[in-house]
Amino acid sequence: METAEIRRRWLRYFSTRGHTVVPSAPLLYDDPTLLFVNAGMVPFKPYMLGQETPPYERATSVQKCIRTLDIDEVGKTSRHGTFFQMNGNFSFGDYFKEKAIELAWELITRDQSDGGYGLDESRLWVTVLQGDEESRQLWKRIAGLPDERIVQRGLADNYWHMGVPGPGGPCSEIYFDRGPQYGPDGGPEADEDRYLEIWNLVFMQEMLSEVRTKIDFDVEAPLPSKNIDTGMGLERMASLLQGVDNLYEIDEVFPVIARVEEITGKRYGANPQDDVRMRVIADHVRSGLMLIGDGVTPSNEARGYVLRRLLRRVTRSVRLLGVQDPSMVDLLTVSKDRMGASYPELETNFARISQIALAEEQAFTRTLSSGTTILDTAVASAKSAGETTLSGDRAFQLHDTYGFPIDLTLEMAGEHGLTVDHDGFRRLMAEQRNRAKADAKSKKVGHADTSVYRALREPGITEFTGYRELSTDSTVRGLILDGSPIEVADKGQTVQVVLERTPFYAESGGQIADEGEITADGARLRVLDVQRPVKGLIVHTVEVTEGTISSGADVLASVDREWRLSACQAHSGTHVVHAALRQVLGPTALQSGSFNRPGYLRLDFAWTSALESTVRDELEQVANLALRYDYPVSATYMPIEKARDLGALALFGETYDEEVRVVEMGGAWSRELCGGTHVEHSSQIGAITLIGESSIGAGTRRVEAYVGLDALRFLGRERALVSQLTEALKVRPEELPERVNSLVARLREAEKELEKGRRTALLNAASSLVDSAADVNGIAVVTHDAGPVDPADARALALDVRGRIAGSRAGVVAVAAVAKERPVVVIATNEEARARGVKAGELVREAAKVLGGGGGGKDDVAQGGGTDATKIAEALQRIQSVVAERSV
Structure with a gap:
């Protein structure tokens, strides 16, 4: 059975049994505690933690997952892999142990011709938490399993929690016996290669108040509603049903x-x-x-x-x-x-x-x-x-x-x-x-403990009114100081404020937060930042500049009008530039990230080469033509599937609800999923001026631009600069490129002549260097610090000096230099020195150690370098010492 068919059967089976099919979340899930989605339950965490009310009582999914802790072990064993798919079924206060066990047993044992997986019942084993007599009896009654194939195990194997305070509960794992060729008898405790775990059923029934280790935690109380979270490894099931030994041999790998x-x-x-x-x-x-x-x-x-x-x-x-x-x-x-x-x-x-x-x-x-x-x-x-x-x-x-x-x-x-x-x-x-900085987002909202935010979220979401107004009458729902709730904040304090309603846009989608102020009777609060630490809750970081503010107070929240206008210009400008990129470069030039603040935008997009000046000019022209055409800008809410059918672009890595906001400019010309604030017509952006284009990594480019008044100010500065240059060089503006190129060419010629003269002077010093040679056990040792010169010149000097050592005298020449702020040392030995056991490669390694680096080469010529140019004199002295030690 192909892996895709196993997946289809899973979703079909649970869908027909009342479960809502939830599409896989992107691997880049919006969870500050995770690098990637690493388990099937991750998208459902807010429901399990009580942060959000689940929109369904039963759900099923096949979730894409990445685990990276064992990258170095991949390939060495048959069990380690980085990407995998986790089939899951979930219940939020609906069914519990009995139904979960019934569903699992029916699916895996039902005949393949009847939509099941057709596993041999006699080869299936299960584990339960030691003392969980209810689960043990359910497996006996529902599956008819004998006692010897229901194994009781401890907390380390059969209790699940998230590693932090929150829900937890016992779990029950299903194993398939692959046969004696894979290991000894005795069940999962004897050999987990032979007895392969294929499914884990988690019975979430307790709230944990403290979690110290996997097996050391405190249970606060029973959960008010019990949940089911199960996970079946798709690749493991595929290996069984396809009769192969491991995940590397299944049809998808x-x-x-x-x-x-x-x-x-x-x-x-x-x-x-x-x-x-x-x-x-x-x-x-x-x-x-x-x-x-x-x-x-x-x-x-x-x-x-x-x-x-x-x-x-x-x-x-x-x-x-x-x-x-x-x-x-x-x-x-x-x-x-x-x-x-x-x-x-x-x-x-x-x-x-x-x-x-x-x-x-x-x-x-x-x-x-x-x-x-x-x-x-x-x-x-x-x-x-x-x-x-x-x-x-x-x-x-x-x-x-x-x-x-x-x-x-x-x-x-x-x-x-x-x-x-x-x-x-x-x-x-x-x-x-200087890695002393923490993650930017955690500095803003402190995601380590979100319990205070979850408590403030319970009465309902913060209503965002900023799409239709810039000032909103509201009420203070709560105040937070250093992660703890407070009742009153005084002048001079910086605190976090949660309002019932707010016009302030919280930073997201590349758009930074609004600025403005919150006022109350005798109080004035300057808004410094706005974030969403938990979904549905908007939190304002404010400085109390006048009076005092208390929880429950009536306030007026007002966004700075100029700030919002410029922010809208920048965000709408980002959409325009994205559409222009796709028009000029083609549909593969997709946005991979963005940032915009009043007057400025940057956009990262998939592309592998630098944009030529003609392409940049065309991009800027297409973008500004869109402003001239005065495209209407509209925002419409619709189901995400409808948005996809319309071709609306989604930002990779973002997670979207089933109901999404689609922002259009000129209809299909620009159609994107976006929650940001925008102008009403493209002409209100004013102007877009590209100021930079660069690479930020293989396959990704970045364009930057000013918009609105900032674009005009930039052009004004450019015009002033051109005026100064034309006056200084006595040419017309259109003649500037030719005159500047001519001056640059002449400057380069002059630099070449200077370099030639410097090189000649360096080599002319060769004869005097020979005269300064030190005698070390009868070997002429020349050491010289040439200063900031090219390594090739240092090498040429070393060879020249070596050639000037007269007659049959043994000689060693070491020339040090500094190139691009890093020390370099070149060593040359003649045949007589090598005959006495002195080799250039060995000497250069010793010198390079002193310089904090390494090097190597042949016995006659070698080169090395390091990181500490202040130790050149010490390195040259080390060469003399090693010559004394090695010469015989």
Whole structure:
């Protein structure tokens, strides 16, 4: 049975039994505690935590999930994978244990011809929490299981909670006995490879007040309504129903391995090391496909870094299997063809997906080539010195100078039997990046404990009136100071205020929060920020500038009119620029992120190359023509399926309700899902002036622009600058480019002449350097600090001086320099010195250690470098000391 069919049967089965089918949430779910959705219950957390009232009593889903803690183990075992799909059925105060067990047992044992999975009842085992006699008796009665196949286990295995105060309860797991060829008898406690867990039924029935560990927690009280949360691993069920050993061999994964066999000429199962690489490729290609499909782009932070790491491991694994040509798009195509049966949007978005992945593959291929050479040299140096650890500064140099990721350094060093000083690497990274800042969102709302916000949310949502008015009479629902509720706030305090109704827009969708003030009898509050810490609740961070404010007070909330107008211009301008990009570049130029504040916007979009000046000009012209056409701007609420049918664009990674707000400009010209504030006609934007276009990562570009008065001010400054230049250069404005180019060309020629003269002067010093040679055990040792010069010139000087050492005298020449603020050292030895055991490669490694780096080369000429230019004199002195030690 194909995986897609297993999925279809699941949804059909529960749909016909009163469950609402809930589409999978994007992998980038709006949950500040998670990097990605990692379990099927994540989209339902607000209902389980009591933050929101569920819109249905029963639900079912097949949720896309990513777990990244075990990336390094992927491929080494048959159980670890990064992407998986979790089938779930949920009850919110409706049915409980008995019905959940009945539904599960019926589906997995019903004959396949009758819509079930047809598992052999005699091979099924279950576990229950020790002491949960009710569940044990239900399994006996409903499933007819004998006592020996109902195993009681402790809290560590059969109790579920979220790791924080909230709901929890016992769980019951279903296992399938794969047979004695997979392990010993004895049930799940004896061997979980043979007895494969396929389904977990969680019976949420208690509220936990304190959670210290998995097995150490306090139960506050029974839940007022008991919930059911179950999860069946789709890939595990597929492996059983398809008669294969593991998830890598199911129909949605193995075709990638088969394609790898074709392009490499290697056979899966023939070589354990090659098998690991093929499994890594198959898993990571599928994960990369799904992540990019949901809007993740490669970067050096957070989610983007996880994707980058997955794609890089694919690239390296393919090359280790002997293929040097680009292969990412080929492999993604195979995966897309298999996953498309369940996720048809992959086909629609594949041009964008493949574009991003190819750009990352090409970029990393260049990094891999240069970084591998440097790493191999560092490994060889460490081994020759008898070391078992690669230094943290060497790992940092690979990362900082060559863009070589630390995880790959760890992996490749391990393949050579070396560990890496990871603590040293992290210390250097901390020094460089000053990682003392917390996540921006958590600084604003402190998401660690949202209980105070949940309590204020219980009476109902905060009504947002800002679409239709800028001033609203309201009442203070609550005040918060340092995460705790208070009754009164005094002048000078900065507190959070929750109102019953508000015109203030809370930061979201790339648009920053409104500014303005809240006034009451004798009190004035300046609004500093507005956020939504929990869904449906708007929280204002304010400074009390006059009087006092108390909970329950009547107030007038007023948004700054100029601020809102400029903010609307910027947000509407973002929609215009997005539509213009798609018109100029094509439909794959989709927005992947945005930010707008009054007068300014930036928009990130999928594209792999820089925009030429003519394209930028065309983009700006198309955008401003849309303003000239004075397109009407409208916002309409509709079901999300209708919005999709209309072609409304959704921002990747955003989560939307079933009822969505569609903002249109000129009808279909620009149609997007958006909750932001906008102008009423495109002409009200005023003007759009592009001020920048750049790369922010492989496959992603960023455009920036000013709008409205800020655009006009920018153009005014540009005009003033042109006027100053034309006056200074005595030319007309249209002649400026030619005159500036001419001056730049002349300047470059002058720089070349200066460089030539400097190089000549440097080499002319060669004879005097020979005269200054120190005698070390009969070897002429020349050391020289050449200062800020090109490494090639330092090398030329070292070779020149070596050639001037007369007769049969042994000689060593060391020239240090500083290039791009980093120290470099070049060492040259003649034949007589080498005959006495003095080798350039060994000397340069010793010098580079002092400089905080590494290096290598041949016995006659070698080059190295480091990070600390202040230690050049010490490094040159070290060379003399090593010559004294090594010469015989």
